[in-house]
Amino acid sequence: MSKIVGAVIPVLCCLFVGPNPGARMMKVVSANYPASVIQNHLQAVYDLRESGAVGPRSSITKVLGRTPFPANCGRFENGIVAITSSCTLSNWDFTGATIAFSVEGSSTAVTIQDSLFSLTCGSKTPIYGIEISDTETMPIVHLSHDKFQGNRCNDNDAWSAAYYVRAGASLVIDHSLLLDLPFDVGKCTNSSLTMTSNYIRAYGWNANADADALQSISCVADIDGNFFDISDGAPLSLAHNFPGTPANSAIFDTLDVPSTQNGALRLTNNIFYGYGLYGRTCCSNTNSAANGLPFNVILGCNNHTVLDSVFTLSETIENNVIQKGNQGYYVSGGNLRSTACIASWARNIDYDTSRIIPEPRF
Numbered sequence: 001m002s003k004i005v006g007a008v009i010p011v012l013c014c015l016f017v018g019p020n021p022g023a024r025m026m027k028v029v030s031a032n033y034p035a036s037v038i039q040n041h042l043q044a045v046y047d048l049r050e051s052g053a054v055g056p057r058s059s060i061t062k063v064l065g066r067t068p069f070p071a072n073c074g075r076f077e078n079g080i081v082a083i084t085s086s087c088t089l090s091n092w093d094f095t096g097a098t099i100a101f102s103v104e105g106s107s108t109a110v111t112i113q114d115s116l117f118s119l120t121c122g123s124k125t126p127i128y129g130i131e132i133s134d135t136e137t138m139p140i141v142h143l144s145h146d147k148f149q150g151n152r153c154n155d156n157d158a159w160s161a162a163y164y165v166r167a168g169a170s171l172v173i174d175h176s177l178l179l180d181l182p183f184d185v186g187k188c189t190n191s192s193l194t195m196t197s198n199y200i201r202a203y204g205w206n207a208n209a210d211a212d213a214l215q216s217i218s219c220v221a222d223i224d225g226n227f228f229d230i231s232d233g234a235p236l237s238l239a240h241n242f243p244g245t246p247a248n249s250a251i252f253d254t255l256d257v258p259s260t261q262n263g264a265l266r267l268t269n270n271i272f273y274g275y276g277l278y279g280r281t282c283c284s285n286t287n288s289a290a291n292g293l294p295f296n297v298i299l300g301c302n303n304h305t306v307l308d309s310v311f312t313l314s315e316t317i318e319n320n321v322i323q324k325g326n327q328g329y330y331v332s333g334g335n336l337r338s339t340a341c342i343a344s345w346a347r348n349i350d351y352d353t354s355r356i357i358p359e360p361r362f
Contacts, residue, residue, distance in 0.1 A: 036321045036354040037271065040347065045271050048199040048227040055147045055177040056091075056114040064096030073110075083110055090114050099125065103132045103169075108139035115146050117162065121153035126183075129162040132191075138168040143176055150181035158182045161215075165191045173198055184211050188219035190260045195223045202230040202250075202274075212252040217304075218259040218311055222266045223251070230274035250274075254302035255309045263313040265300070272297050272322045273351060296327040301341035316344045323351035330360045 037046045061067075069076035073087040079099035083089075086108050092115040094101060101117075103110050117129045129148050132141045148162040161184040165171040171188070174196040178185055185202055186193075193216075202213050213228055214221070228250050250272050253265045300315050322329050329348075332341075345359035 034321075034351060034354075036349045036351050039354055040269075040319055040321050040349050042269060042271055042319075042321055045197075045225050045227050045269065048197065049229055049271075049273075055145060055175075056116065057145050058091060058114055060093045060114075060116055061091040063093045067092075074105075084108065086110060088113070092116070093118070095120065098127075100127055101130045103130065103139045103141050104134040105139060108134075109141075110139065111142045111144065112146060113142075113144040116149065117146065118149040119151050119153050119158050121151055122157055126158060126160045128164040128187075129159050130164075132163070132165045132169040132171050133167045134169065138170070140170045141165075141172070143171070143173045145175045146173075147177040147179070148181070149177075149179050152180045153182050161185060161187045163187070165189075165193055165219075167191065172196075177201075184215050185213045187215045187217075188221055189217040189258050190219070192220040193222070195221075196225050198226045200226060200228045200230075202228070211248050212299075213250045214252065216251070216253045216263060216265060217256045218261050218263040219253075220261075220264045221253075223268070223270060224266070225269045226271075228270060228272045228274070230272070249296040249299040251298045251300065252296075252302070253298070253300040253313060253315060254304040255306050255311050255313060256304040257306060259306060259309060259311045262311050265313070265315045265317075267298070267315065267317045268319055270320045271351070272320065274323060296331045297322050297324065298330045299332075300330060301332045313341050314343045315341055317342065317346075317348060318344055319347045321349050321351050322357060329357050332360065 033043050033046055037043060064076055064081070069081070070087060070089070073085055073089060074081070074083040076082075076097070079097060081094065081097045081101040083103045084105035088111040090113050092112070094115060095118045097117075112130075130141070130143075132139055143163075150159065150162070153159075159181065162178050162181055163171060163173070164187040166187070166189040168191055170192045172194045174194075176198045178198060178200045181202060185200055193214075195214075200213055213230060214223065230250055251265070251267060253263060255263065298317070300317075301313055303309060317330075329350075342359065348357040349355070350357055
């Protein structure tokens with residue numbers, strides 16, 4: 001297929017809302033798709049951004065503090081939601097969870113759908129939007145058609161991350177919105193994570209630059225068919241002139257002190273859009289590059305602090321459309337080598353030029 005460099009092509013077609021064309025719900029969408037998106041057949045993923053074809057499917061009908069929390073699920077009291085039994089929660093507004101929201105318990109399987117997790121700026125101690133953890137019982141959580149609304153709060157007075165899955169737990173997130181988070185969007189440590197057909201819009205990550213759209217530490221992660229929108233309005237003219245270190249990352253895949261298992265990252269059929277002009281003061285007044293922070297699209301094969309770790313990382317990175325961050329498409333850290341870490345790198349396309357991105361060599 002010939003490439004049209006830098007072109008935008010008007011298209012009218014039938015799209016299937018899902019991780020790949022041909023999946024599930026069909027709808028007709030008229031949009032101007034970048035040539036790179038067409039080249040990788042990711043129109044359905046692009047449509048997540050343009051049409052908002054994710055998030056709650058129906059109105060919120062239950063509000064913490066006003067609606068009795070179902071006793072068969074767990075409890076809500078004094079700003080704490082603790083889910084300890086298998087159940088399904090639908091159409092909830094969980095904004096009232098101001099201290100903790102956790103899932104635990106023996107073999108607990110929980111589905112949360114069509115619900116809202118939201119921050120009120122200036123009124124919360126930093127917590128996780130939802131934390132799935134239990135060192136012995138390994139709960140399983142499915143989030144579907146939910147919305148995590150960060151509201152561009154200050155990172156010192158807001159969620160530490162929208163979600164945190166750890167200690168052998170499992171989390172599946174599909175068809176959900178994760179918007180305007182002030183710190184990490186999500187964390188996965190020594191657990192499993194599946195993300196499919198979500199729209200992730202990151203905002204002014206914290207001023208120390210230690211924030212990621214996904215922080216993966218020895219995580220088994222399958223990230224397929226998502227749109228990572230991480231530009232925050234930064235103009236192309238400022239894309240390659242940033243101070244500060246270390247850099248933020250859309251994907252940070254690493255081994256670290258908490259590692260207790262091998263990590264495996266499957267990153268396929270995603271769109272990574274944005275130049276990464278970040279920091280609390282980013283873009284607010286002067287739109288100056290001096291307010292920005294460096295940005296990596298993928299910081300992988302990274303032995304963060306455990307340079308002699310016995311654990312390994314394996315990364316499959318295929319069929320993604322990537323807009324180059326000011327630090328590059330892919331940066332390695334630590335002492336891991338691509339020949340040992342990158343299991344497959346194929347059909348990854350530059351968002352702006354539609355050119356194939358060569359496999360990293362380091």
